[in-house]
Amino acid sequence: MQTRQGIPEIFSTFVQFDADSFSGWVTDSRLRRSIKACLEQSSQQESDTFWALYWHKVWQNQSSIVAEAHISAYLQEICYWVARKIAFNFKNESSIADCFQIAISRVSKILKRFNPEYSSNLKGYAELAFEGFIKDSLRLHRETDICTDWALLHKISRKRLIDSLQNAGFNNPIIDSYVLAWECFKELSASTIKVRKLVKPNTLTWEEITNLYNSQRLTQLNSATPKATPETLEKWLSSSAKAVRAFLYPNIISVDAPIAAAEEGSLLDKIPVIAEESPLAELIAREEIVTQQQRSERLRLFLNEAITKIDTQSQKLLQAYYKQQLTQQQIAELLEIKQYQVSRRLSSIKRELLQSLAQWSKETLHISPTPDVLDAMSSSLEEWLKKCC
Secondary structure, three states, X not given: OOOOOOHHHHXXXXXXXXXXXXXXXXXXXXXXXXXXXXXXXXXXXXXHHHHHHHHHHHHHHHOOHHHHHHHHHHOHHHHHHHHHHHHHHOOOOOOHHHHHHHHHOOHHHHHHHOOOOOOOOHHHHHHHHHHHHHHHHHHHHHHHHHOOHHHHHHHOOHHHHXXXXXXXXXXXXXXXXXXXXXXXXXXXXXXXXOHHHOOOOOHHHHHHHHHHHHHHHHHHOOOOOOOOOHHHHHHHHHHHHHHHHHHHOOOOOOXXXXXXXXXXXXXXXXXXXXXXXXXXXXXXXXXXXXXHHHHHHHHHHXXXXXXXXXXXXXXXXXXXXXXXXXXXXXXXXXXXOOHHHHHHHHHHHHHHXXXXXXXXXXXXXXXXXXXXXXXXXXXXXXXXXXXXO
């Protein structure tokens, strides 16, 4: 892969695939004009890290799709290398291009979860996030592929079914009927040990499911809801299974894909005209980013000190796992202990570091350790250990 040079290219170009291989960079002219306008207004040269944090700040304040597009461009290379690594490690599961699209489509989630108060390294955070997104998607796809429709309906939760039906565009009265039909199906259809191979209920079971639905609709649904037949319930449940599969593993569309029914143009052309930032807004953003970088440096120093305070064996364990990149099994063999003991010890060390980090943040940065904050701290701690140990 040819490495991009210069801020304009880094924030305005996107990976182009030929089959399943990298073929070059394609430039979005609007994004290029946007980043050039920012560079012209800036009084000094800044790094790509500065501009990544700048666009993240714009996205936070304005929910700007332009800012998100700039970050998506910025993360193209790290996303490609993560996708390539996973595609090689999970052969026959998915192509590099598919893994890349799965990950890059989650940029908005990365922007939402990334907290610059704990780290200024957006790329490092994104690398861990992209890897998790791709692995979760492949695992989910494998699970849905090997399940029959009836087994899939047995495995999903009520919330996931409702989310799937809403995603498919069904209105609330229909969703209520489908969910009740699903609940009756789960209660009366046979559940076996090999639930993945669960087959369609027989005629007698369909009759029982229908009778249960028709009796419960009187109290759980609108009184005007008509009776259902076995054929109707089978159709509803088949539609539900189809909606769940589409929701769990949606088709990924590239942002540079052509617009349907249009002779020319792509989805990137839908990005609105970019309003120029005022010099004052740019100055404020610069000051905020400098403040965030100073906090990140204080955090780095604190974590370095925290590492020196843990016992020598724990330090060696972290070095082996994060720096030498040994597996837990390899570490267990090296230390002549069980693999589960290595896993428990690693979890214990990270839990102690996270507790110290939360206390330090509360006392120094005056940040309350809410569940969302702790989740962000945990991700940043993992990123820091991977990079620094």
